[in-house]
Each structure stands twice: as structure tokens, then as C-alpha cells.
Amino acid sequence: MSKLKLFTIIASLTLTFSFAQKKDYKVTTVAFYNVENLFDTINDPTKYDEAPIMEMSESIRGDVYIKKQKGLAKVIKRIGAELSKNAPAIVGLAEIENFDVLQDLVNEPELKQYNYGIVHYDSPDERGIDVALLYQKGIFKPTHTGRKELIMYRNGSSTKRDYTRDQLYVKGLLDGDEIHFMVNHWPSRGSEEANRIKAAKSSRSVVDSVMSNDPNAKIMMMGDFNDGPYNKSITDHLHAKGKKRQVKSKELYNPFDKLFKRGIGTIAWRDTWDLFDQIMVSKSLITKDYSSYQMYKAGIYNANFLQTSEGKYKGYPFRSFADGGFTGGYSDHFPVYIHLIKEAN
Template sequence: MISSQNLQGLVLGFIVLLCSCSSVQKTTPPSQGSEEFLIHTIGFYNLENLFDTEDDPTKFDESSPLMEIAEGERETIYRAKVRNMARVIADLGSEVTGKPPAMIGVCEVENFNVLQDLVNDHSLSDYDYGIIHYNSPDARSIDVAFLYRKNIFRPIHSKAHELVLYSDTDRTKRKYTRDQLYVKGKLDGEEMHFIVNHWPSRRGGEKRSRPNRVNAAKLTKKIKDSIQTQDPYAKILIMGDFNDGPYNESIKEVLEAQEFSENVGIRGLYNPLEKLFKKGIGTVAWRDTWDLFDMILVSKPLIRTTDYSSYTLYQANIFNPYYLQNPKGRFKGYPFRSFADGGFTNGYSDHFPVYLYLIKKKSAVPLPYD
């Protein structure tokens, strides 16, 4: 909980963070006298191959880098990997809220068990995270999931939406990929909608694989449109590793995500991270070039109003502290990935996580689970 008198201090804190992380988009804080505010972090993180140590005969989990490591070392490495992922999630947004995210979408997880190990790690166990996860038909056996703090968010409905793709050369042959996870629930009594994504990769080249991500965007848009048909003023957050940037057809033309909030129509989407990307800041690096594959898009009703009587976007950031950056060598400054050259680096992920803050007057919050 923060007061309007302390919000000016928050801005100074954000400026300090800008100097260390180079990823903060400043906004003007509200001025509401002595009014108190609640602020929550919403995040997304690609966990880079969070697989367990078991060889599941029903899955192609041999695609996990962990399975390439000597069997006697796997358990120790797995525990270190879980611990590292939990540390990042615990830190996400905590410089302002003092706590881990209220909700976070994740991808590249093998199953429910690894998610349980994640939320039970000592960095997160005090926050009583719930898990929403469905097994997907993905060829690499990786899924998306949604984690939420039970005392803050109450899920009402969830569904895995299957993305049906076919081979370029044989239209009768399926290509199996991740589902898109839809979650509806109440944040401090206020209805919210989340769509968690991990769109198809660029394997085979960006141009050749582009139709897969365009089709993924069409499915996301279909889910979004169905929500808005029921409620044009629905608060929707679309998050994920899109394997496309804000400039690509899937994001810019299919989803029509806008760089500037004033250009967003009532059923449109705003990309609050695009301005950071225009400044050369991204979540993934390839051949010394940054790209922004990880994003959180928000619907019009979440764009900041002046009265803060309902949850509103305050800021969106890329989380890239020094410990998440490769410390040395050719890839210094890149995301410090967990696995490289057939071994465990004791790093984190090949993606930086993204997050945003939602803010609301404390006086506007109903009783829990109202």
C-alpha cells in the first residue's frame, strides 16, 4: 500500500532503477492529496526449459537440456534451476511493492510438478501461489501456465485454447504447439481477463515460420474478441513470448497493438513496452541485436484514468538487473541463460522477464472476494 505523498518517492526510485536496469518507462504519478493506493505487479517470464529429472515415456522430454547432463548430476542442477527461477519471480516488481507479483504468466515448463516445486521454493513459499496449468500437445513437451497469489486474485474460469497448425508441405499433417491459456478472475474483487501465450518459434527462418505466428495471433484475437463481445469494457491483459516483435504482422496488423495509448480504440490494445524497444531495449538478443519478443498488451479500460477508482496501468518495465545478464565473454550483457554448450551455467533464462504495475485507490477496493 502506498500513499500519494510517497508516489513522488516512487518516481525517484524508478529513476534509480532506470540507471541500473535501463528499462523503465516513466509516467506521471497521480496527485490525490492524502489518498492511499494499492499497487500490484503483473508479470510474464519465459523460464527456459524448466523440465524435471524424470524421463516420461509419453513425452519427448529428451528435448530438455537437463536430459543431456549426466544422470547423477540432474537432481542438483534441477534444484538450482528452480531456485534461480524462483529468485527472479520473487524480485519482479518488488522494488516498489516489496513482494512478488500478484499474478505471473510463465512458459517453457514441462508439467504441473515443476510448477509446484517452483512456488514451494523458499523465495516464494510464503506467498501461497495457486497454479493454473493444462498439458498441451506441444512437440517439445513445454506448456504455459498462470501463477497467482490466492489472497489477491480469485480465478473464476480458465480454458486452454488449442492452436491448430499444419505442415507447410502436407496440409494433412499436424504441427503440435502450445495452447493459449485463458484465465478469468477477480483482482481484489475487480474482474480481469488474462491470455498467456508462447507462440511458435522462428525455426526454419522468420519468413517461413511467419504464418504460424500470424495464425497464433488470430487465435488470440478471437479469444479477445469473444470477451469484448460480452463486455466491451473488459480489462484484458495479453502476455507471452510471442517470438515476434511489436513491429511484426502478428502484433501490429492482426492484434493491432498500438505504441501510443491515445491511439487505442475501445476494443483496441496498447503495447506499453514498445517505446522501450524503440530506445534499443529488449528481452532477447541475437547477433548483437535486441528484440522484444516478451510483451504484455492491455485493453483500453486499463489505460490510466485520472480518478484511479479501478485498477489502471501505472508503468511497464523490462526486468534486466545485472545478475540476469551474462557476465563475460562474447555474449556479455545478453540474458544469462541456464543451459549452454551441453551444460548448466547456473544462469537463469535466455529471455528477460517483463512486468507492469496496476494501481488503484485503496478506498475503491471492496471486501475480499466481493
């Protein structure tokens, strides 16, 4: 974490001048990244794990895996670092295969110094992908973790399950402040909208449960929602608003609504940008009480090296896999982040 210098102008009611009072603020980054099919090179006969890397020649899989991991470590280290001067304290991840690939990731030279811990549960997803949360052990202390299974059925059937990712819940102390995190990867756009609405209701039920015990709980809802800030799943069922003044008690604030309206996205398809990767926060994280962490700003990390440099996809996320091969890229999504700040002691 770094110390951010802010200047608060305090106007006197009885005098005609004002003066500046300098304060120091701690800055920390919370990030989310869909890492595009982070699979190992081992075929697991107990589940479907035919990711792009497994479709390649066995002789090159190991080299591709190493390059993929090194690339992701390079990205994660830099998310939000221009302000925090540190790697993210918290990183939610989507499209990871298992605990082993996470262990390899946090042991990469670019990340090892940050001593990341891992929260992960195997989920029954039919693609073999899970969500996870990484945390710097020196900054965040988990006190409770769990998962919520999203139960769906195919084409209105009451017996044929449509298996998807679990929703991950982690509560803990971020530099002493209790914060609740949820990591999501909702059903894809190839699925019915009703399934993402069901996912939203499931996530919302966790928020309601937390707030029934503590109406002022600090909650951060992150993920690849496969819906934008404008979709009903986000606005009507997750109850996330795009303007701070609209946020009522127990609702969420979605700072990525503003970014989307400025034409900024995390994924691109047929020359159209969308913003499926988002982090939303509860009302208690957008107050002016900086004695504990508050949201300072939200952003999309889309550095030049993360963008396709030429051709018809110039400017798109530089994805890892295309046309049956490894491109040398990172992911088909840009990562997103929020900076939190609080007064330094």
C-alpha cells in the same frame, strides 16, 4: 501490494493558486517470464521430453534441477518489488514441462510464503513445453480457466499437424476487480511467419469474444510472442498500438513498443536486441479512473545478476544451459512486468 503516494495538482478555475491533494494507491505487479526449459529429471516415455537437463549425466541432474528452481524463485520474487514491495500477484510462465515442476517452484522457500496457486493444462507441443499462470491466492481468485488449441499444419499439408503450445485463458478477481488474462508462447522464429499470424488471430478471437459480452472488459495479453511490437502479427492481427492516443475501442495498448524503440530488449542474438516478451492491455486499463486497477508503468526486469557478466555475451540474459551443460544462470529471456494501481480504500 504497497501504497503508492501520488500528488494530484488541482487547479481552481476561479482562484489563482493550486493545491496538492495526497492520495494513497495500491500497487500490484503482473509479470511474464520465459523460464528456459524448466523440465524435471524424469524421462516420460509418453512424450518427447529430451530437454537439456535430460542430456546430462544422471548423477548431476538432481543438483541442476534444484539450482534451476532456486534461481527462478529468486528472480520471480523480485520482479517489480521495488515499487510493489511484494512478489507479483500474477506470473505468466512459458517453457515449463508439467504441473509437477510448477508445484516444486511455488514451494521453493523464496516463494512459499506468497501461497501461489497454479493454472496449467498439458498441451501437445512437440518440444514438451507448456504455458502456465501462477497467482497469489490472497490477491487473485480465478472464476474461469480454459485453453485454446492452436491447430497448424506442416508445409501447407492438410494432414500433418505441427504441434505447438496451447493458449491459456484465465478470468478472475484481482483484489475485487474482474480481469481476463491470456498467456501465450507463439511458434518460434524457426517456423513460418504465417503460423505466428495464425496464433495472433486465435488470441484475437478470444479478445473479441470477451469484448462481445463486455466492451469495457479489462484484458491483459502476455507472452513470448516470438515477434516484436513492430511485427504484423502484433500490430495488424492482434490490433495492439504503441501509443495510448491511438488505441480505439476493442484494441490493445502495447507499452513495450516504447521500450523497444529505446533500444531495450528481453533477448539478444548476434549483438542485436529484440523484445519478444510483452504484456498488452485493453483500453479500459489505461483510463484515469483509479477507483479500479489501471496500468501505471511497464518494465523489463534486467537486474545485474540476470546478465552475463563477462565475455562476448556480456550484458546478455544469463541463460541456464549452454554447450551441453548448466551455466548456473536463469534464462535466455529477461522477465517483463506491468504495475497496476488503484485508489486505496
